[in-house]
Amino acid sequence: MRFEQDTFFFVKNRNKYDLALTPIDLLTSNDFTFVVRCKPDWDSISDDSSTAIIAKNGKHIGILAKKFTSPSDGPQCFIGLEGWSTPERGEEEVSFGYDYWIEDDKKDVEFNLAFVHNVEKKEVTLWVNDEKVTQKYRGQLSDYTNAWLWIGCGCGFSDFAVEHQWQFIGDIDFVGVYKMALNKKNIDNIVNDKILTEATDRKYKPACVTNFSNQTPYKIKDESGMGHNLIVGGYEWT
Amino acid sequence: MEELSQDAKDKIDVRKNAHETDESGLYFGMKEKLDEIGCGMCLAKWTQTTLHLQLGHTHSCHHPRTHKISEAEIKRNPSALHNTRYKKLRRKEMLEGKRPDECDYCWGVEDNSDRFSDRVFKSAESWSRPHYDEIKNSNWRDDYNPRYVEVAFSNACNFKCSYCAPQFSSTWMEEVRNHGGYPTTDRFNDPQHMINEKKVPIPHKDYNPYVDAFWEWWPDLYNDLHTFRITGGEPLMAKDTWKVLDFILEQENPNRNLQLGINSNLGAPDQLIDKFIDKIKQIEDEGRVRELIIFTSVDTVGEQAEYIRNGLQYNRFWTNVNKIMTACPRVIVTFMVTYNALSVPNYYQLINGVYQLKTEYASSDRYWNSAVFLDSSYLRYPAHQTVQVLEPKWDKEVLRQCQQMDYLGVPLFDHKYIGYSDVEIQKLKRLYDWMHSRVDDGRLLEQRYNFGKYFEEHDKRRGTDFKKTFPELADFFEKCKEIKL
Numbered sequence: 001m002r003f004e005q006d007t008f009f010f011v012k013n014r015n016k017y018d019l020a021l022t023p024i025d026l027l028t029s030n031d032f033t034f035v036v037r038c039k040p041d042w043d044s045i046s047d048d049s050s051t052a053i054i055a056k057n058g059k060h061i062g063i064l065a066k067k068f069t070s071p072s073d074g075p076q077c078f079i080g081l082e083g084w085s086t087p088e089r090g091e092e093e094v095s096f097g098y099d100y101w102i103e104d105d106k107k108d109v110e111f112n113l114a115f116v117h118n119v120e121k122k123e124v125t126l127w128v129n130d131e132k133v134t135q136k137y138r139g140q141l142s143d144y145t146n147a148w149l150w151i152g153c154g155c156g157f158s159d160f161a162v163e164h165q166w167q168f169i170g171d172i173d174f175v176g177v178y179k180m181a182l183n184k185k186n187i188d189n190i191v192n193d194k195i196l197t198e199a200t201d202r203k204y205k206p207a208c209v210t211n212f213s214n215q216t217p218y219k220i221k222d223e224s225g226m227g228h229n230l231i232v233g234g235y236e237w238t
Numbered sequence: 239m240e241e242l243s244q245d246a247k248d249k250i251d252v253r254k255n256a257h258e259t260d261e262s263g264l265y266f267g268m269k270e271k272l273d274e275i276g277c278g279m280c281l282a283k284w285t286q287t288t289l290h291l292q293l294g295h296t297h298s299c300h301h302p303r304t305h306k307i308s309e310a311e312i313k314r315n316p317s318a319l320h321n322t323r324y325k326k327l328r329r330k331e332m333l334e335g336k337r338p339d340e341c342d343y344c345w346g347v348e349d350n351s352d353r354f355s356d357r358v359f360k361s362a363e364s365w366s367r368p369h370y371d372e373i374k375n376s377n378w379r380d381d382y383n384p385r386y387v388e389v390a391f392s393n394a395c396n397f398k399c400s401y402c403a404p405q406f407s408s409t410w411m412e413e414v415r416n417h418g419g420y421p422t423t424d425r426f427n428d429p430q431h432m433i434n435e436k437k438v439p440i441p442h443k444d445y446n447p448y449v450d451a452f453w454e455w456w457p458d459l460y461n462d463l464h465t466f467r468i469t470g471g472e473p474l475m476a477k478d479t480w481k482v483l484d485f486i487l488e489q490e491n492p493n494r495n496l497q498l499g500i501n502s503n504l505g506a507p508d509q510l511i512d513k514f515i516d517k518i519k520q521i522e523d524e525g526r527v528r529e530l531i532i533f534t535s536v537d538t539v540g541e542q543a544e545y546i547r548n549g550l551q552y553n554r555f556w557t558n559v560n561k562i563m564t565a566c567p568r569v570i571v572t573f574m575v576t577y578n579a580l581s582v583p584n585y586y587q588l589i590n591g592v593y594q595l596k597t598e599y600a601s602s603d604r605y606w607n608s609a610v611f612l613d614s615s616y617l618r619y620p621a622h623q624t625v626q627v628l629e630p631k632w633d634k635e636v637l638r639q640c641q642q643m644d645y646l647g648v649p650l651f652d653h654k655y656i657g658y659s660d661v662e663i664q665k666l667k668r669l670y671d672w673m674h675s676r677v678d679d680g681r682l683l684e685q686r687y688n689f690g691k692y693f694e695e696h697d698k699r700r701g702t703d704f705k706k707t708f709p710e711l712a713d714f715f716e717k718c719k720e721i722k723l
Contacts, residue, residue, distance in 0.1 A: 017663050
């Protein structure tokens with residue numbers, strides 16, 4: 001699905017009608033994985049900007065597509081992993097992250113991305129196709145209990161200035177949110193599954209899965225059966 | 239509404255948890271006003287009536303049981319169809335601060351929860367609320383023209399839906415006359431029940447004094463009406479339905495504020511359907527009513543729907559819905575579903591079908607741009623056909639249906655968005671919750687026994703084949719048939 005400026009979706013922590021089998025407000029307090037298949041439109045993403053592919057708002061946590069200008073080499077593209085943690089009780093929250101540099105000859109490539117959180121090891125891993133980087137963090141992840149999950153932006157509330165919404169430009173054709181730390185084999189199984197049988201298998205503890213094939217003017221269907229449809233942003237309900 | 243005190247506003251906030259819809263404090267304000275008169279006060283006893291003219295029965299609000307209308311009273315005063323002596327005595331109790339026993343449903347809600355009861359909701363309706371002062375200052379002996387009238391002229395009906403009864407269907411009456419009641423433990427639809435309850439319908443070809451009284455009262459009633467809804471039987475088979483439509487068409491000064499609702503199974507012969515469409519189109523085109531709603535019924539899709547509602551031709555039904563929507567761009571169609579055990583396997587498809595109608599006929603000509611609504615009410619009686627009788631594995635399917643409605647729903651409850659509304663989704667969710675509140679094992683066993691007995695006999699009498707029509711429930715049916723009490 002093509003994401004232009006102003007195309008973004010959100011998933012609320014709890015279903016309005018109590019139809020979600022697994023709430024996602026405490027998602028980041030435990031093991032979880034975001035899996036995304038996407039192709040950023042690097043030419044359309046503004047220089048020196050961050051855009052969010054999938055993220056929880058607030059002190060954001062998720063996967064970003066970023067573009068920064070280097071004085072020597074000009075604009076450079078990155079897939080970013082970002083988040084925040086509280087090292088010790090009473091201490092200031094600190095950010096952590098990693099920017100995976102996209103070489104010029106890979107700018108036209110579709111990426112299978114995964115953000116894996118392992119709460120016991122206190123580490124987050126970013127998979128970019130077959131490569132991975134792992135970051136340790138201190139303490140515990142920040143409290144995202146009241147944050148919404150956004151796809152195609154970092155925070156789409158209407159009272160939030162557009163330049164701070166981090167709207168993504170490009171294509172996203174798969175999003176999966178899982179309540180476990182998936183390994184590479186799991187991720188491959190999921191992201192290569194065109195008919196979503198594997199991607200929605202309960203053994204992976206799915207919370208929200210879509211390949212954007214079922215949609216209404218307002219929603220993208222969550223195919224996991226967990227009841228977390230993606231709701232289109234930019235209307236009066238955000 | 240008066241400015242509320244902070245204390246009252248705080249109370250509203252507390253009650254909002256139970257009644258998320260009371261955003262303006264409408265219900266809280268109405269409850270206070272009703273309680274000023276008395277703790278049993280309810281405007282619906284004056285403003286609303288359902289008239290079962292084929293039985294000569296009435297009630298105001300659907301919770302109290304119906305009571306017999308006196309033939310002697312209506313001879314002197316046709317408005318006694320509604321203003322019965324019995325009802326006036328209940329009004330007296332209300333005005334004197336008492337709680338009528340027949341309204342025990344509401345007292346149960348009020349005494350056992352912090353929720354508003356239906357007396358508050360019904361009194362706050364637009365057909366009740368404006369008449370508060372007039373009613374408060376009235377004498378209990380006064381006659382009062384209701385604003386919301388539901389009327390059944392006869393039980394003439396070409397369908398005999400599996401959960402219906404002879405009082406509401408002449409074809410059911412014919413069947414039980416020939417074969418008697420069903421061999422369930424409660425002798426479902428045994429004619430003796432009607433005789434015991436004095437609810438034997440007057441055959442539609444016979445003289446009916448209640449219908450006569452209605453027509454005598456009608457010219458006086460018509461201009462006061464906010465909502466008039468014709469039920470049945472099948473209204474298109476009742477000559478009085480046509481008389482109502484013609485009356486509206488002939489008026490020099492029609493009641494243009496009227497909300498007209500007509501129930502129909504849309505299974506009448508083509509010429510009747512076409513005649514019906516012509517008349518409602520003319521009423522609509524000439525702006526003779528404020529709103530026209532067709533209430534129709536179907537409980538699932540295809541052959542399974544035809545089995546549940548005996549007489550239904552599903553494809554023809556769907557064609558007729560499309561015919562109406564095409565010919566009458568302002569008419570609203572509401573599907574009144576009696577969601578029962580047999581609806582469960584394929585209701586998902588009906589949800590998708592109705593959504594397609596919503597999108598196909600969406601139009602800003604209507605206040606609610608969605609032209610079609612799906613009202614999923616759950617069957618409570620007969621108990622052997624409710625969703626509670628099924629095995630728990632079916633819960634998941636109903637949840638899937640709720641989730642599908644949510645997916646096809648609008649994120650914000652507003653007339654301009656097309657899709658399922660909060661009300662439609664919550665109704666199905668309530669059904670799902672109710673399905674969970676299982677009955678005790680003894681009663682469940684009896685209900686399943688009755689399920690087996692009922693549909694075994696149904697297949698014999700009507701030449702149907704349950705197992706072929708409902709392969710998903712075939713094993714369950716067999717198990718039910720093997721139950722020994």
